[in-house]
Amino acid sequence: MAKNDVVSYSLSTIQRLPSYLRALNDLASQNEEYVTTITLGKILNINPMSIKKDLAIISSKEGLPHYGFKISILISDIETILGYDNTKDAVIIGVGHLGQALLSYPGFTNYGVNICLGFDIDSNLIGQTIHGVTIMPLTKLEDLIERLHIHIAIICVPKDAAQEIANRLSKTTIRAIWNWAPINLAVPDNIVLKNEDIASSLAILTSQMEQSMKRNK
Amino acid sequence: MAKNDVVSYSLSTIQRLPSYLRALNDLASQNEEYVTTITLGKILNINPMSIKKDLAIISSKEGLPHYGFKISILISDIETILGYDNTKDAVIIGVGHLGQALLSYPGFTNYGVNICLGFDIDSNLIGQTIHGVTIMPLTKLEDLIERLHIHIAIICVPKDAAQEIANRLSKTTIRAIWNWAPINLAVPDNIVLKNEDIASSLAILTSQMEQSMKRNK
DNA sequence: TAGATTGTTAATCGATTAACAATC
């Protein structure tokens, strides 16, 4: 696919890109130069056909029959799509265990997001710098978001505080909310909401486990 | 659908059940008795048609035209499916910020999972009890899992330690691994692996945000 | 009763998988 074409990729494809990127970086660090869809499929436990389809869409250069795709090119293509070269600022609200775990996550920036400020009500946290991010008092939430023109917010506050925070965020420049609190938030239509639903993942895991144990019995 | 029928539900349906459960519990606490698929759809931002389909499959009692479904019945049906009455034990490996965040998650048990032990290498943590869960030294991993016959493991160790832990788990009674480390684990076929891929969620969020901002411009 | 919502069947949509000629 020609570079600079304006395309939008399907969500299923986008969802897979980060894991491709990880596998490709691993391979690159082992000094591999080319990779086939079959090899990637084995590493990632994905049907190679899907990978073929994805790479056909995202790769700026065709693969070579018999050899596969050039790893360095794929890496730079994926980084471009994920916004590596167009990092977006974000804030995180609630810097308890979960918030701090996210702050320590390696490579948000590799995926196009830079957490530039944290907010909390805990006076022990306010003013501290955690993993390079300064924690501000929650009272300054709207003011700072507006002044810095932030579009992305990550909610890591306790469940009972989450809706209130979402309401406040809705009145600012925030356009996307990543919600880690176990609650169904209500937000206006112009805001994109992604719930990180722990319970949902868990339900899938246990149900798949039961299926698998039935099969192997 | 008649109770006691042995059915397996699609993963898409199972994925939605926890959010239904949350919404239903909220409604119940507001003393609502019945709910329609349309109302649920509004709360959850899901097309009511999907909910109709899901409820048709999971509800033990038909809905009433004009009134909807009895909330108390739906709650108990979902809890049954998610294993509320058949709780499975799990262990968590790595009790740093992320591990502690998960331990503080309200209502694992509501979704059929009981974290009964934690493991870590940090001697400051070992012996402690966090949110009711005792932290054991990593050296006892295999021994305790085997003796307690645990099937589910949650990996919250740093990325460089994760594969090694997965290897050790693979030789025990563990049958399902929920991996929170940002790495593509390799596990044997008989183990169900669910990666909680933070980068993947993030990629979806930012891409949806950009789509939405393009539309509303 | 009238109207809203159900259950259910059919239509649509999109994603995954299969097939195969082209080619390094």
Next chain:
DNA sequence: TAGATTGTTAATCGATTAACAATC
């Protein structure tokens, strides 16, 4: 060269959405 893997088109599969008669 022969064989493996690509690009691409077609087939399959499953999930979502639409339609509508039945009914509280």
